[in-house]
Amino acid sequence: MKKNTSILLAEDDLNLGQLLQTFLKSKGFDVSLAQNGKTALERFHEGSFDFCIFDVMMPEMDGFTLAKEIREIDKQTPILFLTAKAMKEDKLEGFSLGADDYLTKPFAMEELLARINAILRRVDTSDEEEDGSRMIGSIKYEPELRLLHLKEETKKLTTKENQLLTLLVKNQNDILDRQAALRAIWGDDNYFNGRSMDVYIAKLRKALKGDESIEIMNVHGKGFKLIVKDSE
Amino acid sequence: MKKNTSILLAEDDLNLGQLLQTFLKSKGFDVSLAQNGKTALERFHEGSFDFCIFDVMMPEMDGFTLAKEIREIDKQTPILFLTAKAMKEDKLEGFSLGADDYLTKPFAMEELLARINAILRRVDTSDEEEDGSRMIGSIKYEPELRLLHLKEETKKLTTKENQLLTLLVKNQNDILDRQAALRAIWGDDNYFNGRSMDVYIAKLRKALKGDESIEIMNVHGKGFKLIVKDSE
């Protein structure tokens, strides 16, 4: 069963926000609407989205800062900015932050849709399955359902376990920076959150012990690295 | 099992960066994307890459400086530069720094791919195995997994041990400059880091003691040299 592509929409103007949400839903997307950057960031780290649409000017946290935070731990997910003014500097800053596209208000709904589809067509080459699941070695992982399908049993992950594993998987074979991960999941990288994270690393190691080819390696003082040795 | 050739891509424009990453991944490469020269350098020293693609103009540290730093301790790994302008001086400077090729934006993806493959075909004369491991005398060394397979047991190396041994191996039978190694691993070549390095040299000598034909020789005031006497 193919799942809908899910969109995180951050727009402080509730009027416009709901309009967009309704429109996109009617086109078959799952849309989560946040009214400011801060809640959008939390939503992003909690859930699992295939696409982001951020208004540039928002209270609490503007769209650019939001994008910057997200890019620390996720360099993949496409981001499209909405802005009221057609300022060139904004545009440039946006692109340097990893924006995939840019739309100036007011815009036609159909144009937004066209751009979303164009970007999705272009970037959709991840090793993610149609239903949103992916394989870690021989273990099937469903981030949305927080499920880990081992050979024998199926484990249910908690929120934090799931968030951490998602980050590790996004950075598979590459280093997941300690501080970045802490800020992403705990919001703050103090001592105690650090120890908490270590506890969760231990939990994940235990959970993934079913497959010997999987290893969560520590890089002293830097972070962790999820390694899947290619089995012959 | 053959492992993918891994590419370190340094490109500050995340838009182009992701595009390239996605494209190269689809062609079977492992691609690590860094957004500036400084993180690219750290990434290089921590990981183990077969190929480098550097944008010339980047914040924090430009592509040329990055290449210069890397060439201090690695004269092998191919480097290809990307530049916005077709300046002849840039080109010359690039080649004098040990660039293997040069590409001016905008360029066609397929051209990039062709050049990468051409270079890899040309320079692929290392004694590295298909799976990324290599032999040091009679000892099998897997840098990615930080493993040293002795006759009897298998030793796990720590982050620092692994980084240092990687540098020594890259400069096998050639001198590894003390200061360069310190900057590469410790980021700074002060007195204490120097002593720390000496401690790690001692650890590695002990770890490699299993094979009498291996020697880490000191070159007074210069650095160290990994020597493997050819066993008859």
Place this chain on the structure above:
DNA sequence: TTTGCCCGTTAAAAAACGTTAAGCCCAGAT
């Protein structure tokens, strides 16, 4: 050959990480 710096080695101290378990908090059930 003597002086100063550099290196070899071992040990102790400090920092980071691994693991287990106890305590806390909160939502849902009673």
Place this chain on the structure above:
DNA sequence: ATCTGGGCTTAACGTTTTTTAACGGGCAAA
């Protein structure tokens, strides 16, 4: 309102990794 269980944090203790210290020997230049 109280009980209960799951999830998260904090604590405590052990281990590993890295740094710093201390001391002795070696090398090279004057």
